[in-house]
Amino acid sequence: MRAFGVPGVAIAVVERGELAWHRGFGVADVASGAPVDADSVFECASLSKPVFAYLVLQLVDAGVLQLDSTLVDYHRPDFLAGDDPRLARISVRDVLRHSSGLPDWRAHPDRDPLRTIAEPGQRVNYSGEAFFWLQRVVETVTGQSLDQLAQRRLFAPAGMHGSTYTWNAHAARHSVTGVPAPDARPVVQTFRAQWPLLQPLAEAQGKPLPAWTWGRRRARAAAGARRRARGHVRVAGRPARQCRGQPARAGAGLCALHRPRHAPRTAAGLGDR
Structure with a gap:
């Protein structure tokens, strides 16, 4: 971890379909020093495809x-x-x-x-x-959102109760804060940057984000969130150049937080750049 500049990882070993061992190492947030634990959520790009x-x-x-x-x-x-x-x-x-x-x-x-x-x-x-x-x-x-379908057909039957293809309070509390690779420029962590901008819209409409489907209204809301993110999101103390992708779409910032019973949670963005 030290050699490659990785501040935190979570590892799980599965044997014959059962969790044999799991443990977190390092920190989930460099600034706060919060440790990686069984509830930590990592964004893992296109592994949700x-x-x-x-x-x-x-x-x-x-x-x-x-x-x-x-x-x-x-x-x-x-x-x-x-x-x-x-x-x-x-x-x-x-x-x-x-x-x-x-x-x-x-x-x-x-x-x-x-x-x-x-x-x-x-x-x-x-x-x-x-x-x-x-x-x-x-x-x-x-007639359902991707997250609603995944919860009913995949996550709930597998006991993956902390999993989601969108963003919720649990993800906000436990999402690991990404850091750039050594000598690389800072990057925007898509979900952490964009979902909080959409949350007030969801609350105003009385419809939680996991229930949203991709229609014109949602696309306009996402576009507005991206514009606000470009102007206000800061990464590693510097303004973010661009907030890439769109929230909850299978191809740009679609977040799946999938977790077998009692294993460390991991996150995957379906099509994250």
Whole structure:
């Protein structure tokens, strides 16, 4: 840890499906010195993509989705390019195996339409945009938010009661504060920076963040949160250059705090950059 500038880690050993040992090392927050413990939550980037993929396959087994049906059969978001016929050929299967032909992320999603960069199904092309679109499909066909579905189908049955794909009071208390690698520039910790900006909106609407789905109103709220974050979030004592990603979307800042019974909690951002 000292050699690589890592202030804190959590380790769990699972044997034959049972937790054999777990322990936290170091600190969860360099400034306060709070230790890493069994409740600490780490943001782990795209490791929540396979968790989401498992949820999608459950919906396929239930007949809600078909692997070889195209995404536009279920939902066509308004950010798609109108002059790209290949978009209509992207299937659920293509997204899960990263052969959608879509880019990872658009440089300017607020103004650039999403278009393919390759023929769907022909080559592996890692894409957070594709997973975000599939999240929109899942929320459209089920009428529930991604977090609500994950709680019911995955987290609750597994006893992962501290887990979430969004942000809540537990995550706010136990989220580990990220630090840049040695000699690297400071980075914005997406969820810690953005979710607190959306919390007042959720309280005003009387709808908790885990129940939000990705509609136009939510997109506008997220965009406003990003603008506020760019102006006010500070990292390591310096202003953050950019608050990257969008809250709770499968592809940019989607946080899954998954934890087996009595094991240290870890976090994963589905498509975190």
